Amino acid sequence: MPLISVENLSRRYLMGGETIHALRDVSLAIESGEYLAIMGPSGSGKSTLMNLLGCLDSPSSGRYELNGSRVSEMDDDQLAEIRNREIGFVFQTFNLLPRSTALQNVELPLVYSGMPAVARRQRAIEVLAQVGLAERMQHKPNELSGGQRQRVAIARALVTRPSIILADEPTGNLDSRTGDEIMSLFAELSVNGNTVILVTHEEEIARHTRRIIRIRDGLIASDQTNISPPPTPGAHTDTGQPMVP
Amino acid sequence: MGWLLEIKESCFIAWEAIRANRLRSALTALGIIVGIVTVTLMGMTLEGLNVAFRSNLAKLGAETLYVQRIPWEIRSYQEWLRYRRTRREFDWFQARQLERRITNAAASTLMTEGRFTVTYRDRSGSRASVIGTTADYELTTGVELAEGRFLLAQECDGGRPVCVIGSLVASNLFLNESPIGKRMRVASESVDVVGVLSKRGSFMGQFSLDNQVLVPAKFFVEALTRDSEFSLQIKARSAAHLPALEEEVRAVMRILRRVPPSAEDDFAINQQQSILDSFGRVSTIIGSVGFFISGLSLLVGGIGIMNIMFVSVAERTREIGVRKAIGAKRRVILIQFLTEAATICLAAGLVGLGIAWGVSFALASTLPVSMSPGIASLAIGVSIAVGVISGFLPAWRAARMNPVDALRNE
Numbered sequence: 001m002p003l004i005s006v007e008n009l010s011r012r013y014l015m016g017g018e019t020i021h022a023l024r025d026v027s028l029a030i031e032s033g034e035y036l037a038i039m040g041p042s043g044s045g046k047s048t049l050m051n052l053l054g055c056l057d058s059p060s061s062g063r064y065e066l067n068g069s070r071v072s073e074m075d076d077d078q079l080a081e082i083r084n085r086e087i088g089f090v091f092q093t094f095n096l097l098p099r100s101t102a103l104q105n106v107e108l109p110l111v112y113s114g115m116p117a118v119a120r121r122q123r124a125i126e127v128l129a130q131v132g133l134a135e136r137m138q139h140k141p142n143e144l145s146g147g148q149r150q151r152v153a154i155a156r157a158l159v160t161r162p163s164i165i166l167a168d169e170p171t172g173n174l175d176s177r178t179g180d181e182i183m184s185l186f187a188e189l190s191v192n193g194n195t196v197i198l199v200t201h202e203e204e205i206a207r208h209t210r211r212i213i214r215i216r217d218g219l220i221a222s223d224q225t226n227i228s229p230p231p232t233p234g235a236h237t238d239t240g241q242p243m244v245p
Numbered sequence: 246m247g248w249l250l251e252i253k254e255s256c257f258i259a260w261e262a263i264r265a266n267r268l269r270s271a272l273t274a275l276g277i278i279v280g281i282v283t284v285t286l287m288g289m290t291l292e293g294l295n296v297a298f299r300s301n302l303a304k305l306g307a308e309t310l311y312v313q314r315i316p317w318e319i320r321s322y323q324e325w326l327r328y329r330r331t332r333r334e335f336d337w338f339q340a341r342q343l344e345r346r347i348t349n350a351a352a353s354t355l356m357t358e359g360r361f362t363v364t365y366r367d368r369s370g371s372r373a374s375v376i377g378t379t380a381d382y383e384l385t386t387g388v389e390l391a392e393g394r395f396l397l398a399q400e401c402d403g404g405r406p407v408c409v410i411g412s413l414v415a416s417n418l419f420l421n422e423s424p425i426g427k428r429m430r431v432a433s434e435s436v437d438v439v440g441v442l443s444k445r446g447s448f449m450g451q452f453s454l455d456n457q458v459l460v461p462a463k464f465f466v467e468a469l470t471r472d473s474e475f476s477l478q479i480k481a482r483s484a485a486h487l488p489a490l491e492e493e494v495r496a497v498m499r500i501l502r503r504v505p506p507s508a509e510d511d512f513a514i515n516q517q518q519s520i521l522d523s524f525g526r527v528s529t530i531i532g533s534v535g536f537f538i539s540g541l542s543l544l545v546g547g548i549g550i551m552n553i554m555f556v557s558v559a560e561r562t563r564e565i566g567v568r569k570a571i572g573a574k575r576r577v578i579l580i581q582f583l584t585e586a587a588t589i590c591l592a593a594g595l596v597g598l599g600i601a602w603g604v605s606f607a608l609a610s611t612l613p614v615s616m617s618p619g620i621a622s623l624a625i626g627v628s629i630a631v632g633v634i635s636g637f638l639p640a641w642r643a644a645r646m647n648p649v650d651a652l653r654n655e
């Protein structure tokens with residue numbers, strides 16, 4: 001059974017008297033351990049799809065199963081629990097809490113999952129070390145560089161050991177060198193068995209992944225295995241199957 | 246996640262948020278501070294009055310009747326004037342008649358009072374309160390002697406020129422010598438001092454109970470003044486005997502004062518209960534005025550808190566979105582903002598409590614007020630409640646926010 005299974009997913013917005021079809025009858029399956037990119041021009045429905053996959057939003061119609069649970073029929077609090085357990089978000093603008101230290105930011109998802117204070121501190125320290133920020137744990141976001149902030153955000157996404165890492169334009173606010181560093185961090189996460197989904201409009205970024213889903217006007221335009229991902233040491237070879245929309 | 250842990254985490258978050266907006270939080274809290282100061286002062290005043298009243302009343306005794314011309318409970322000056330005009334005096338003769346005819350009493354004491362100048366040799370004290378009474382006075386009022394003895398029954402029956410003086414009179418007139426056995430003057434009459442009372446203090450900080458001279462009632466009437474108002478203190482055998490005693494006193498008094506059968510009493514049978522009743526009414530009035538004022542300032546303060554919480558929620562929309570994205574449930578967000586509102590109000594409440602505590606020291610010389618644990622916890626409880634109530638609407642709005650919209654917010 002695939003990790004993510006989506007059938008005929010639609011999302012409509014009502015604006016004034018007009019209905020905007022942000023996503024139309026999208027179907028797709030994503031296996032555990034995949035590293036893929038969702039691509040498309042601005043306004044094509046990438047963020048809408050990511051919000052649905054990330055359980056931040058509910059579809060207007062269609063069915064979504066994540067790790068065996070019927071997400072499309074859940075209420076607000078059940079979705080919050082799923083997000084906490086199954087999903088790690090990385091945003092373009094980092095979205096760290098400005099008054100909290102890096103460590104407190106990373107601990108927060110564990111606070112919501114109810115982990116005792118000592119255990120969660122230990123786990124947060126471990127993950128911060130993993131993203132290379134062992135020396136910066138007591139710093140607040142405004143004392144960190146953009147790349148370091150995004151590393152904190154990635155650590156926060158990883159800390160609950162989620163099934164999926166969802167990143168919406170994660171390098172959009174970074175210079176290209178720092179962007180590359182972040183991309184190699186994602187590659188490393190993928191090698192370690194994490195499922196990583198990137199949303200991007202940059203070919204350069206999508207090239208790093210092993211499957212590229214292109215959407216246009218709320219429809220899947222193509223879904224291909226990336227034949228030439230840059231060589232990553234120890235990369236998996238069994239990529240996801242291309243799907244016919 | 247346990248409730249306690251949730252609230253603890255929320256307290257940290259709330260404290261951070263409040264610290265980040267110190268001035269704004271402080272200004273908003275002013276209304277609450279004023280409200281809590283009023284609540285606390287009102288509570289302390291009521292409690293202080295209550296304690297003072299009851300401890301002073303306890304001296305009167307629950308099973309004692311006070312027969313007098315004018316009742317204790319008077320609603321207006323006009324009413325008092327009317328009693329003075331229309332009621333015959335309760336004089337020495339009537340008081341003694343009544344005392345003699347009552348059969349149900351355990352004890353009774355005659356009392357009258359006037360103000361006279363007291364002198365010893367060339368030393369002239371100011372005017373003192375001179376009380377004409379009988380030997381029973383020592384028992385019924387429970388006064389204690391510092392020196393000498395009290396008036397004897399024979400002295401009272403014979404109207405002998407002897408006296409027992411209060412501690413203030415003693416220290417004013419007698420320097421470096423014992424007053425016992427000395428001859429002093431009350432008005433122009435010579436009297437021998439036989440005893441000195443222990444210091445008794447003042448009644449609610451107002452008039453001294455120590456500026457007194459006690460003489461036999463008979464002497465008072467025969468030597469000082471004939472037309473003086475009397476009262477008779479009658480003690481029942483027990484509180485259960487009080488109604489029967491009151492009936493008997495009423496019947497005897499109506500005969501003595503020749504009250505026609507259809508007319509109402511032209512005298513008063515006072516007892517402690519009536520004071521307690523009117524005190525109860527006074528405290529209800531103080532209570533409701535105080536309740537109104539503090540309720541009003543807490544309402545205004547609460548609206549301020551609600552307003553500032555709406556601002557806080559709007560400013561932190563994105564933060565709410567992030568928290569929801571990483572797994573905060575509605576309840577967690579709700580508790581977070583409720584805790585924040587409650588923390589601001591609690592801090593304001595503690596400041597208010599501190600101010601009221603300071604004011605209570607300033608008042609302590611005139612009113613017997615003091616901060617009790619009950620009042621402190623009332624103030625703290627009220628401030629937390631105001632925070633939770635006024636924070637609810639903003640917190641509810643935050644809790645119900647859609648995470649996608651919240652994250653999109655700039």
Ligand SMILES: Nc1ncnc2c1ncn2[C@@H]1O[C@H](COP(=O)(O)OP(=O)(O)O)[C@@H](O)[C@H]1O
Pocket residue numbers: 013014015020021022040041042043044045046047048049
């Ligand atoms: N909350 C919303 N209300 C109305 N229309 C929306 C909303 N969110 C997205 N849309 C519309 O849906 C379409 C897809 O948007 P989006 O998924 O954000 O695109 P992308 O992320 O690919 O730029 C756009 O036309 C956008 O205007």
Ligand SMILES: [Mg+2]
Pocket residue numbers: 046047
């Ligand atoms: Mg987008």
